[in-house]
Amino acid sequence: MTEFEAHSIEALQPGARRPRRWRRTAALRDLIRETSLSPDDFVYPFFVVTGEGVRRPIPSMPGIDQLSTDALPAEARELAALGIKAVLLFGIPSAKDPLGHESHSEDGVVQEAIRTLKDASPQLVLMTDVCLCEYTDHGHCGLLDDEGYVLNDETLEILGRIAVSHAEAGADIVAPSGMLDGMVGAIRAALDAERFQRTAILSYAVKYASAFYGPFRDAAQGAPAFGDRKSHQMDPGNAREALREAALDVEQGADALLVKPALGYLDVVGSVHERFPELPLAAYNVSGEYAMVKAAAANGWLDERQAVLEVLTGIRRAGADLIVTYHAKEAAAWLQRSA
Numbered sequence: 139m140t141e142f143e144a145h146s147i148e149a150l151q152p153g154a155r156r157p158r159r160w161r162r163t164a165a166l167r168d169l170i171r172e173t174s175l176s177p178d179d180f181v182y183p184f185f186v187v188t189g190e191g192v193r194r195p196i197p198s199m200p201g202i203d204q205l206s207t208d209a210l211p212a213e214a215r216e217l218a219a220l221g222i223k224a225v226l227l228f229g230i231p232s233a234k235d236p237l238g239h240e241s242h243s244e245d246g247v248v249q250e251a252i253r254t255l256k257d258a259s260p261q262l263v264l265m266t267d268v269c270l271c272e273y274t275d276h277g278h279c280g281l282l283d284d285e286g287y288v289l290n291d292e293t294l295e296i297l298g299r300i301a302v303s304h305a306e307a308g309a310d311i312v313a314p315s316g317m318l319d320g321m322v323g324a325i326r327a328a329l330d331a332e333r334f335q336r337t338a339i340l341s342y343a344v345k346y347a348s349a350f351y352g353p354f355r356d357a358a359q360g361a362p363a364f365g366d367r368k369s370h371q372m373d374p375g376n377a378r379e380a381l382r383e384a385a386l387d388v389e390q391g392a393d394a395l396l397v398k399p400a401l402g403y404l405d406v407v408g409s410v411h412e413r414f415p416e417l418p419l420a421a422y423n424v425s426g427e428y429a430m431v432k433a434a435a436a437n438g439w440l441d442e443r444q445a446v447l448e449v450l451t452g453i454r455r456a457g458a459d460l461i462v463t464y465h466a467k468e469a470a471a472w473l474q475r476s477a
């Protein structure tokens with residue numbers, strides 16, 4: 139008898155533990171699955187541009203287009219048919235300036251998109267990105283000093299104005315994404331002062347300075363004209379700092395937290411979920427994560443359906459209640475077909 143055989147026989151004694159009993163059939167596996175996916179948990183992002191009849195494909199994000207507002211009612215009907223309940227709106231203004239004026243103008247592109255969607259589809263949950271980077275000609279997330287440093291407290295007042303303009307147009311949830319100190323408190327105060335107590339804040343509490351935002355910057359035309367965002371977004375090496383960021387946003391009145399990106403930061407999703415179980419947690423499955431899967435699938439290197447559902451399941455398993463994802467429509471359709 140070889141050493142290997144002796145070892146196997148010992149492991150198969152009567153009474154041996156056999157976890158494989160639960161994996162024998164699909165029905166058994168379904169019965170004990172710990173994490174499930176539902177379109178209820180998906181948030182679908184829109185990139186809204188000015189003009190009419192615009193549907194401009196984004197080359198680095200196959201299947202995702204920039205859209206003008208007139209395309210939104212049909213999109214909302216498609217999402218409803220798929221069971222997707224929420225969208226996140228990003229605006230690409232017609233004109234940019236150093237102060238990002240269109241970000242909070244009543245007839246800005248996002249404000250118009252919010253009104254169009256609320257009219258067409260009152261039950262759809264409207265989340266809006268609150269930041270300046272798509273609106274400033276320098277592409278940074280706030281006002282700059284002479285050295286190109288993003289001014290914190292001076293920018294907070296504008297973030298408040300952006301949030302109020304979105305709430306006025308009908309946004310349900312505003313989502314500040316700039317990682318500025320005190321942004322949640324400033325926005326809560328601005329909303330409450332204008333009697334928008336019902337508008338919720340989903341804070342990008344933990345957002346890393348990531349290479350995986352590359353395709354998004356094509357999509358939102360918001361790449362910084364110079365420098366980077368490392369003076370406000372977090373260093374990828376830091377996890378304890380994520381808990382500190384999240385704690386500050388909870389203190390300031392955030393109604394939900396978000397971790398971005400998702401895939402390289404599932405440990406952070408897990409630890410924020412554990413430390414702040416009282417608040418809903420979202421994770422942003424970002425453009426670069428989407429592009430990687432799409433590129434591999436286009437080359438025949440991955441089974442796209444399986445890979446996407448596995449990625450989304452992994453993000454939920456790590457502790458996210460909601461997933462902002464460009465895969466939302468396709469994933470929802472796959473889930474419908476397999477139900």
Ligand SMILES: [Zn+2]
Pocket residue numbers: 269270271272278279315316
């Ligand atoms: Zn920004």
